[in-house]
Amino acid sequence: MKYKSALKALRIQYAGSWCTMIFGLLNIPWIIILFYMSPMPEILFNVFIFFYGWYCWTFAEYMIHRFWSHTKGNKSRLNSLTRHQHHHSHPTEIRVTVFHRGCMFFTCLILLLTGIYIHFIFFYIAGLMTGFSLFSLIHYILHQSWAEKLFPALLEFHMVHHLKQPDRCFGVSVTWWDRVFKTTPASGSKISTKIISFYYGGAKGKKNQPTRFSLDESLLNDS
Numbered sequence: 001m002k003y004k005s006a007l008k009a010l011r012i013q014y015a016g017s018w019c020t021m022i023f024g025l026l027n028i029p030w031i032i033i034l035f036y037m038s039p040m041p042e043i044l045f046n047v048f049i050f051f052y053g054w055y056c057w058t059f060a061e062y063m064i065h066r067f068w069s070h071t072k073g074n075k076s077r078l079n080s081l082t083r084h085q086h087h088h089s090h091p092t093e094i095r096v097t098v099f100h101r102g103c104m105f106f107t108c109l110i111l112l113l114t115g116i117y118i119h120f121i122f123f124y125i126a127g128l129m130t131g132f133s134l135f136s137l138i139h140y141i142l143h144q145s146w147a148e149k150l151f152p153a154l155l156e157f158h159m160v161h162h163l164k165q166p167d168r169c170f171g172v173s174v175t176w177w178d179r180v181f182k183t184t185p186a187s188g189s190k191i192s193t194k195i196i197s198f199y200y201g202g203a204k205g206k207k208n209q210p211t212r213f214s215l216d217e218s219l220l221n222d223s
Contacts, residue, residue, distance in 0.1 A: 016067045019181055023059050026180075030055070046115060046123045053127020060128075061135055062177040066170040091162055092143055092201035096136050104133035135173045142172070145200055160185040163195050 030052060037045050069084040087093065108130045115122035141147050142158045153175055161169035168185055171178045178184045 015181075016063070019063060019066075019177075022180065042120075046120055049120055049123040050112075050115075050127040050130075053124040053129075054131040054134075055127075056124075057128045057131025057135070058171070058174045059177060061131070061172060061174075062170050062181075065172065066183070070166060070170075088162060088166065091199055094140055094143060096140065101133065101136055101140075104129065104136060108133055131173065138173045143200070157185065159196075159199055162199060 034048065034052070037048055108126050111122050111126035111129055115126060138151065138154065139158075141150060142155055147155045154172070157169040157171065157175050157178065165185060168183045169175075169178055170183060175184070
């Protein structure tokens with residue numbers, strides 16, 4: 001028991017390093033697969049490289065959100081913490097526009113073409129960029145009233161993160177890193193209409209209807 005307690009304390013104190021170490025260990029199988037795929041048909045190799053880049057982005061997304069956007073000691077000149085706190089207090093104010101997203105996906109296309117004609121490494125970069133583009137798009141969708149129809153699990157996590165547990169549910173485009181690193185929400189009761197109204201900017205109509213998500217009862221308490 002003492003060993004487990006000491007290990008847990010180390011994980012909490014060095015959470016960033018712990019997550020990076022686990023990610024490194026999880027990458028070993030992928031690197032082995034990549035090594036044995038190199039003599040295989042080029043198209044399969046390139047597809048694998050692309051999805052591996054997207055997979056790496058999902059981890060970067062989790063780490064940036066957890067250890068940069070929510071770190072009080074963040075003194076970056078970009079002031080990421082302050083901007084992210086503003087998003088939490090004004091959840092419907094999303095500054096990434098349709099034009100920005102269009103530029104992102106156009107960049108992904110250029111990188112894919114570059115990978116075809118120049119070097120396969122651009123497929124990896126395209127995978128990273130595609131992950132970032134999908135993150136931006138999914139984040140916008142998660143703040144719309146119809147998001148539950150497309151991404152119910154992601155919406156559940158994002159609501160928990162925004163409304164009551166900002167130290168949980170850091171994944172936006174995927175939830176698996178929260179599951180791996182145990183930052184998932186507890187199960188329990190439904191989210192109240194009042195809280196949902198705030199999440200959707202206080203809009204009227206269907207946006208204020210209670211959701212079917214099961215969440216921890218503590219989420220319903222004002223704090």
